[in-house]
Amino acid sequence: MKPHMTLVAATIAAAVAAPSGLTSIASAADAWPSRPIRLVAPFPAGSSVDAAARVITPRVADALGQSIVIDNRAGASGAIGVEVGARAAPDGYTLTGGTTSTHALSKALNPHLSYDPQRDFTPITLIGHLPYILAVHPAVAANNLQELIALARSKPGEIRYTTVGNASMARLGGELLSNLTGIKITPIAYKSSAQSVVDTIAGRIELQFGTMAPVLPHVRAGRLRPLAVTGAKRAPALPDVPTVLESGIKNFEVTLWLAVFAPAKTPRAIVERLNREFTSAINVPQVRDALLLQGLQPETATPAAFSKFLDAEIVKWREVARKANLQPE
DSSP: OOOOHHHHHHHHHHOOOOOOOHHHHHHHHOOOOOOOOEEEEEOOOOOOOHHHHHHHHHHHHHHHHHHHHEEEEGGGHHHHHHHHHHOOOSSSSSSEEEEEEIIHHEEEEHOOOSSSTTTTTTEEEEEEEEEEEEOTTTSSSSSHHHHHHHHHHSTTTTTTEEESSSSHHHHHHHHHHHHHHOOOOOEEEEEEEHHHHHHTTTTTSSSEEEEEHHHHHHHTTSSEEEEEESSOOOOOTTSSOBBTTTTTTTTTTOOEEEEEEEEETTHHHHHHHHHHHHHHHTTTTHHHHHHHHHTTTEOOOOHHHHHHHHHHHHHHHHHHHTTOOOOOO
């Protein structure tokens, strides 16, 4: 065969093979899911991500015809679990639960992250927004936030509050509260609110700066006294507890959003299907009611809208962290 004929033959072969390759990729997406799906929760069982996922995923699993297994990978302010999700194959069989802390504040604070929230992930959807609860052990001599502030002023540094590390909304919120009121309170880091609440109940820590899911049961049982919630509005789960704003602290609003991510380069058809099924599940009245009982305000978004929201959140929290003088760990 002449050289130019060899080239022509190779070109024709490549052209014929290309549609076949594209077809195989499309077929793989069409066949998805054909086995169970893993959702990595980067915090322990009982955390807000874990609690919300266990309410939502059974509905999604029914719609997909495959089970969804929650894989709790706690540690390093969520970075251990998030890195597992970032390194997973982009085939739709590994999802990651993320938060403001793991996907916005972490990048705003840490230039040496082992993962990149924007480069390594494809957003699926928001789940909702969650205020924190400021709660104290009943032995603490404070029945409201102003009394706690007065107590902290009389004992600089002696009031300890719980965080899950510098790259967490609890730490940022504590720094912001200190800066706005002129008090000095001491952060104590834990792996999660679910773990830190144990020490607060025991009286070893004075102030629980925690998410709703692990704290609410203890508030309702009287083991912790709620002083304020950190959102712009009162939490439906705690309608009698004022916001920090209502308690006289201006310019204070700190909430944690929860979301679902897939690894970068996950096929678009799978991303759109996941968005559709998660959105449908979250909008089921029984699911919304269960999330509201956890203190979560349900909210969904398209992947494109969520991507823009994430970009804006990283910019916003980088500026807030700078103003709060919060340094990377």
